Amino acid sequence: MASEDAEQLPLLHLKLAFLALEPPACILALARKAGGGSVTPHIQNFILESCIGTNVGQIQDYTYVKIILKKVIAEAELSSDIVIDGLYEEFARCMSSKANNSSLNMSGKICKEISFLSPTYNNVSSNQVSLVARLSCSTNMLEGDTGCSLWPSSLFLSEFILSFPKLFSKKRCFEQLGSGVGLVGVCLNYVGASKVILTDGDASTLINMKANMEMNNLYAEDSELVKESKNKVECKYLSWEEASESDLWDCRTDLVMPA
Template identity: 70%
Template structure:
């Protein structure tokens, strides 16, 4: 393997660890970096660049211990050489867990999502375009879905970074913002205004903390405090069921975004009402989204929704409700496929995500 390829594989291994990828994915990348086995060189790299630095002290102890345990078990099973430092690191972490039981029970895990330059960019390997630092729930199957990181959010973020001209200098509002990854990307490409919303108070609290982790000024209740900030994001509570027409009409975003927000048939009518109100063309004062030769051009506000269709009936329910509300829903996944900025995230199935463009005819 060429030195450049080896460096790239090791970078992917490090970024996968920092992103909290599943242990199986991290082990797969470790094997690839060692050309089929987890060599002493790869082990030293893990210790020096992942576990020892410990992500500025934020990385979840249980996650790191699990990775070390799996690596040691695989090397021993293949009769390979486990370096002494790896055994020592694992032993120290097991001892720490025994002394402090709370380390075994972490509801949140810190992740660093690093976006690499696309293969089309003429940049040196090893560079990272952007890093988003996120506190995410480790219990997505126990109801804490709003603080989890979903494929649709990753896809929508890649879409924003692939087509920055669509969002640059536009007022962008996201529905169901969750951990806030999309908002961080919108700020990165210089959207004129970024408004993140969610209807769950605990999710909103975590989202605000994530904005601060990324050195962004957070506003919402006191928007005047944001006037002097260049990196600013507004985080607002927005319940689709309870928000009034007048409050929605006062937002007037150029672009509405959402990731995995079509999931519950009970919420569909409320979501369609919100979209219909925000996408109305009457009284719209914003700019067009692109140039006259741009396939994304529109004379009014537009929405981009990324979804994984987990229930066909729910998706069809949304389609019918949108049509009744005179909303045009077009699947643009094949025509607007984003660049792959996350090649190291083996657990991220980009092919499962669809991208919808929604506009209003009223």
């Protein structure tokens, strides 16, 4: 049993990296590791069926899939005697697809799935993934869209929250100085915070944040819907240059989260 789990874990890492739209070099490195040093036909099939085949409709980023396929095919041709036909067929489909991610390129956004492995995973538990957050993120951070980008600091803070859930459970939590894409809010809600308040002073970032909360079933514009559901996430406009004492007092939180 432990041996089977050890074999499956590299495949799980490969799939999670694909869902998170990690760089192609990372995908190839994980594919080699899972294949024992090369992208074997077994790994090729796994990428085609378990990564691309079951998730491309959710990711909706055909450009990314096309790049991954091109890299995997090139790597497989170098490292394996066999390249499965399905890779070539899927690559051709992406090349000819009318969608080809044109709307995504125009908006400068991609949809990422950020997955966290359970800290209690011990090669026995079947509950390997504790949380999957779906987020719309910017692709052009260097062109000014910093608020809609996924920052490493939010990943580190999210991992801390999930590692020490008792610190945040049943607490009113307030994320200051810009909540970005809202990943920390998703994690706070997951560990049982009684209330989560996310803020940002940029209107476009706030719109994107609200959309991300809706994507994760954590936000509703209609206040009555919020009362009826177990919604505990509030997205507020707050400019720290103009914030008054009453604005902050209205939050009445137990914990203030750093940006």
